[in-house]
Amino acid sequence: xxxxxPLISVVSPVYRAEGIVGELVHRLVQSLSSITESFEIxxxxxxxxxxxxxxxxxxxxxxxxxxxxxxxxxxxxxYAISAGLSLAKGEWxxxxxxxxxxxxxxxxxxxxxxxxxxxxxxxxxxxxIDNFFKKMSSTLxxxxxHFFSGIKTDKTIANFGIYNHKVIAExxxxxxxxRSFPSLIAFLGFKxxxxxxxxxxxxxxxxxxxxxxxxxxxxxxxxxxxxxxLKMAVELGLFLAAMSFLLAIYNLVAYNIGVIQVPGFxxxxxxxxxxxxxxxxxxxxxxxxxxxIFEQVKGRPLxxxxxxxxxxxxE
Numbered sequence: 001x002x003x004x005x006p007l008i009s010v011v012s013p014v015y016r017a018e019g020i021v022g023e024l025v026h027r028l029v030q031s032l033s034s035i036t037e038s039f040e041i042x043x044x045x046x047x048x049x050x051x052x053x054x055x056x057x058x059x060x061x062x063x064x065x066x067x068x069x070x071x072x073x074x075x076x077x078x079y080a081i082s083a084g085l086s087l088a089k090g091e092w093x094x095x096x097x098x099x100x101x102x103x104x105x106x107x108x109x110x111x112x113x114x115x116x117x118x119x120x121x122x123x124x125x126x127x128x129i130d131n132f133f134k135k136m137s138s139t140l141x142x143x144x145x146h147f148f149s150g151i152k153t154d155k156t157i158a159n160f161g162i163y164n165h166k167v168i169a170e171x172x173x174x175x176x177x178x179r180s181f182p183s184l185i186a187f188l189g190f191k192x193x194x195x196x197x198x199x200x201x202x203x204x205x206x207x208x209x210x211x212x213x214x215x216x217x218x219x220x221x222x223x224x225x226x227x228x229x230l231k232m233a234v235e236l237g238l239f240l241a242a243m244s245f246l247l248a249i250y251n252l253v254a255y256n257i258g259v260i261q262v263p264g265f266x267x268x269x270x271x272x273x274x275x276x277x278x279x280x281x282x283x284x285x286x287x288x289x290x291x292x293i294f295e296q297v298k299g300r301p302l303x304x305x306x307x308x309x310x311x312x313x314x315e
Contacts, residue, residue, distance in 0.1 A: 007090060012041075013081050013097070020100060028041050045253075046074050068307075073304070082303060091164075093168050101200050121194070124157055125160075196300060
């Protein structure tokens, strides 16, 4: 790390947060100042349709340690995090949401734990301050992801945590188009710990994550991290083939001993429809993987930055 590099970088993706940015920066400055005066706050505006970028620019004007990144369009939360991490220069990097449900006052506790020799310290939200729908959708996301990937996840852990610069350096090397910050960090390994933290209600506005978006994310992350759906398709196909073979033997025997007098037209039609639907489903699963391969080989950038504030030109 450079001698001029800050001790701590904070990266936070911003979307529909014009009423939150000022309070977020104020509390971050207070919390980080209790550790060091050498820090930077990188706020990544994910093409928010409100005045979030204007608020970021205003805070950056007041304090050069507040840095703004404006993406050219809405890429998504995990791509916005990746954009911020590509510019973070700190020895330690904190990733957190902008809605203040991740409590800035917990950063000193995360940093203190990291100094015990850990490269990654996750924040565990033991008691989530969310409505029933948000909790249910989060639980469903983890269940769907676990079922299709076989990877066990901890629903109390999200993006909030502190990461050593070497962890972030390795993260920045991964070019996956289907991005999920927690799953990519989990792949890297390193010495990891987790501590319980407070979780707060959203400071203002409403979350942009819907149940449909969470399910879509779970499928994307599954396809990017696991080939289990393909294995399940093979297993289902083998099972149905075995059942069909046994059913064919039964029908042959039953016909010869006179149990079946007239072959069943309805059974045949339903069998054709069932097998046809199953084949289309299998092709769909394979198509999803092929589609992800197509997206990856195009080699397009993960994000496009249209504007930066308080960064040096070489950055």
